[in-house]
Amino acid sequence: MLKGRYEGKAWKFGDNVSTDSIAPGRLMHLRSNPEEFAKHVLEDANPEFPKNVKPGDFIVADSNFGCGSSREIAPLIIKLSGVAAVLAKSFGRIFYRNAINNGMLLIECDTGKIKEGDMLIVDFDKAEITKKDDKEFRETFNLQKTEKVIVNAGGLLDYISSNNSLDDI
């Protein structure tokens, strides 16, 4: 369910962060143990991230975050690490669907002015991002209807369970 407001620290990543970086193939034997896999989330891109990420933090990336393979373990271990939302200029299409299907939020927006360590406030009711220590900064975003419906239901499977059909999505 979409909560109105999240507050947390920004972890900054660049362009084309692939699912191979988020959930490397060399650790595929951990796939059946997501809690253990989550201890390695994004470690090839930033070794500090899995060690120090706090519940409520944000991943903030440039374009094409989550490009590459369809492995759903990638958004799952990001969710397990407690990240409140991922913000990026654009997302890999399959990663995007996988995250939404798991009731996780992805925000497409201009992330150019967000720096590593910025304290962000993401407000879903107002569809805006602000910074705690910079009153000038304000970035808005749009959530698509279908995506909102799925996240609000708690994910695709909950949506199907409660609607018994996909036809009106």
Next chain:
Amino acid sequence: MPKTLVEKILSNKVKHDVKPGDTIVADVDFTACHDGSGPLALRLMKKRNWDGVFDPKKVMFCTEFGPSPAKELSNEHSLIRNFAMKHNCYWHEGGTGNIHTHLLEDYVKCGDLIVAGDSHTTTHGALGAFATGMGSTDMLCVLRMGKTWLKVPESYLVQVDGELPKGVYSKEIFLKLLKDIKSDGAIYKALEFKGSTIESLSMDARFTISNMGVEAGAKVAIMETDETTEKFLEKMGRKNDYQKIKADDNAKYAKTIKIDATKLEPMVAAPHYVENGELVRNIKDLKVDIVFLGSCTNGRLEDLHIAADILKGKKVAPWIRFIVIPNSHKVYLEAFKDGTFTTLAEAGAMIQAPNCGPCMGVHQGIPGDGEIVVSTQNRNFKGRMGNPNAFVYLASPATAAATALKGYLTDPREVL
């Protein structure tokens, strides 16, 4: 309204005219999961107390990383194997191919809507199918209900004309496209490939292009069907699965991208991004440790033939690990019968049973720290082959074979 290929196929599926941006719910013609996407889908199925699939004759499961390299993965394999057996779904054991080769050899029909639990499902666009990859939750929805939701994508036309010069293959067409439009150049879009070059390509070569469509972010990478498509399906014993699929004249494309094939030269994608296209002749003195010829991108018979022609009667450089993995059991048997494997083995190749091998870093040829790999696969992301401290160059089978021979990254025109 004149329609692009995907607009035609999707309109046909939902029985009314669709346009880019529409959200539709459509019946899936065939679906498949492998040991990557299948186990999670089945665990989620169990959690919901659901059991079974919408139509076992439209569902295939397979293991790609088999025979299994680790006990944890063996258990995952058992999970999907047992399910496939119990519910009478199609099943392919690890060591007989990868998901896409099974799909294109045995199942995909022209005009189909194909959804499978793997990103390179775009491969089947070469057969004139709307084919796209999804993750485990979407796959569970397809397995249960036989349906999925889709946004009708805008189409980009990729017009490729002219004769490919010596030493240049369909791999270069895609690497050049990636260099031009970058790996986010077609996110959420359909790529439609057309032109005299595409028409001249074999199916083996066309699959390479559609396979890599997702590397530009595309939802599908589709082509019109023709005699070549028909002959291929006939060879696979599926003549009736052929259908002429053609876009309307005057269909509207959001963008047209032109590639002059006559200007292409042997190219690689340098580490760690697929969009880092560089001409092979501009990279000097790059000593290579591993050459991998295989994967769902380039492990087909034509690819093995190209390598065997270069290596016939010769030996690969002594420091090279030359790993060859045909991408299906059919290809494996043909390469045995026509002597291709003898040629490659005599040259020093390590030939393995059909599976994904080191492509995703799971097993059978993980590079060491600092090592340089030249691979015919589709991705060279940091860590992709199992070691974030290795460096992967993506290349055509000819560049791979020439490199194995010399031990240094080599322009195949030097040895052809």
